[in-house]
Amino acid sequence: MRKFLLLIFLGTCFNISAQEFEPQVEELGTNMWLSSYNKFRIAEKLYWAAEMHYRRTGSSENPFIDRMAQVYNRHGLNYVVSPNFNFTVGGVLRLNFTPEPNNTEYDPIYIEPRVWHQYLFVLPFPRFMLYNRIRIEHRWKRGAAISNDEFKFGNRWRYNFYMKIPINGTKLKPGTFYVSPSMELIMQSGKNIVGSFVEDLRLYGNIGYISSPRVSSSLGVMYTTGQDLYDPTLYKRRIILRLSTYISLDFRKEEQKIPNVKLSD
């Protein structure tokens, strides 16, 4: 299984490099994402996944944090089939903020709803964990212009390969620092997609800390690049600073989980 996924990943890279264009590269943009990932256990194998991103975009004068970019709410029901496989189904409500705040033709905030489902394959190794995530999003997207833009349906095909490698130990457990390299390719399709199939390629590295089984956090830098929707030869580029927290709470009814222990001396 792990070898199979590795072949897909390498094959994808080859295809990307095989598309020979005269690419143009946009100036490197900067973003900052503050993310809160939450999972609430509601049954033995069922979690309510709730993510919220607070995203800002930078400018030349004020890199990373200049203005609001998106607020992003992703919810879903995550069913953990086994420790090696789980899937999630849910919806996303993304609030996009106008790219030009002073432009009255643009909506200051407009929504982008999505339906999404993802499939996560977990490969445990003795000293690290390896994850392959396939996420498919069905979204209704429109531009910021008030009058012209209409919602257009499209699909996103995301494949994310990432690892979590403990630094100060061999296991991911409370008190562990880990490093997590990640690569995600996001493809898109839809009626309005002409040539710009590669929406984003995200290369992300972060260092995380597991403070408890319920709370972790990470800090990292992500480089992304992808085709412009309207000009496939134009590649956008961004450096994104990401600070994320991962919270997991058990909402199940409290029950006696601790067996009685008989002590004798």
Added chain:
Amino acid sequence: MVTHNRFIIVLIIIVINATLLNGQNIQSYDSSYTINNIKYLAKYEFYISGNDTIYDGEFELSQQFENQEDIHEYLSVEGSFIENRADENWKLKKGAFEPTGKGYYKNYTYSYDVNGHEFMAEGKFLAGKKTGEWRIYDWQIRNSKITDTTLTATINFKEDEAQGNFRLQINEDVLEGELEKNEMTKGIWSFYRMNENGNRKLVKEWVFEDNTLVAMRLRRNDQVEEIKIHYPGKNDLSGKIIPLDDEFLEIIELKARIFNEKLLEKYKEEDKISNLYFTLLDNLDLVDKTFSPITKSTIKPTISSKLLASNIKADEESLLKKLKYNYEANQLKTKTLLDNPQINIASLSTKKVELYRNVLQKINQNFLIPTKEILSLYDDNQLKFFERDELIQYKIKLTDKETINGLINSDSLSEDYQFQSDLSFLKNSTDSNLFKLSAFMESIEKELNSINENLRGYIAEIQNEEKLVELEDAMLVKYEKIKTLADSLITGEHDNFARIDVAQAIKDFANSELEIYSNLATPDDKINVIESLITCFSKAEELIYTIQKSTESIYKINEAYTKEVFNPYTFTNMEEKSKPSIYKAFNKLILPSIFKNMRTLNCDNLEAYKANFKILFDEMIILLNESSTNRMERKVKRAKTAEKAAEILEMELSF
């Protein structure tokens, strides 16, 4: 005519009687004959009357056999009966011989000379009664000839009783005496010794007056010493008949000693008169053994004598009973003390115990044994033959306290010992010696009680010392065991929990307690604490076992407080502590502290420190299962010391 008729009648009667006598049909018997399960050859004449065999005529009995040592033994009896009554001469021969030399042919027979000895008794019966002189001999035979007469005795009988003179000679010793009616002693019994020339020399005499032995005379070098048997002038004495046997001689011996101790000792070697007397009786017994089943008569006389006696009076009876009671109690006490192995062993090492043991032996030897002898005379009904005051004075010198002390102080060991009880009554001349002895026996009882008390004190002291040695051995075993257990059962794992060297702390405790014990000044101090120290060390052993098993409990608590939580980001299970602040207080503060207690361990806090482990582990489980611990958890987070944490968590621990 009448005379003629009478003659004819007498003649007819005689004829008829003669006819009847012929009708008795005298028969002869010549075959084996069994007496007392011994088979003899017998030859005799008899007739049958009804169902009875009536001996009448000659009687011969003989026996000859070869014993296991190839010695020929023989016995023969010759005599005669008239209508079953021994009559006329009877002779008994009894001997043993073995052939000697090569033998010779004579009168168509091959014969040998013999060596051996022969005993012979002969005498006369008259109508079944012994009469006249009876003679007894014992000869040594060499080459079929009498070479030596080792025993010659003659004794006269009258009307079946020994009466008149008797004489006995065994080798060179001769006893001559006289008996009168009823076989009573009479006159003077003399003991001679024959010299090589056949002259005899008087050595000793028993003097009987009115059948009563009144004196014994000893002769040496023409000097005559008279041994008194009684004090003269006693009016309440009366002659009592007593068989002249061993008992009689013992009484005479004692009576003689009471008055003539030194004299009797001087002539002790001459005192063979009783031996001769009894040899005579033994030989007569030998004759009777064979004769009496046949002759229905015994040769051995029942010789009696008289002794002066004074009956025991009522007050004497009372004193004797009291004396006996006290004697038995004292004798038992003395025996118990002398047989006590602890006293015997202690006497080897402790001078005082040796002294008391020696005094006990002297009391037994000088007072109790003589008292026992006096009481034996009383029990055997012989005390009446003795003058009691003299007897008691002879047995025990009841003069005064100094005399009593003198008897006890007769050796260097007990030379300083003083009789504790008041013995002033000994000087009271109006009291009888029996009264004094009875009172003295009570004094001995007090003395024995005092000695017993003293000995018990010494023994208790010795026992304490022995006990201390035993207890110290036991304590040292415990001490060594603590060290061994600490080294073997307490490991580095415990040290990790405790953050100290736990085994060393416990060994230091044992060393410290042992040092405190060793520094105690006296055995009494030590005996007071050693048992509690042993108990303490025993508890220390239990503590070590508790500590050894504590790891198991610690791991159980760790496990109980640990739950696995599935992390939905890493998709791995992670461990998480329940009630982490409580667990942290347990793990970081309280547990190390109760281990660190071992550094201040002593016998007083040991039990509490041992209990800490159980209390802590039990409380931790209770807290885990308790739902409302939120407030406690918040408070315990701020606790800096184990004492504070234990207080917050409501654990009654000792630090």
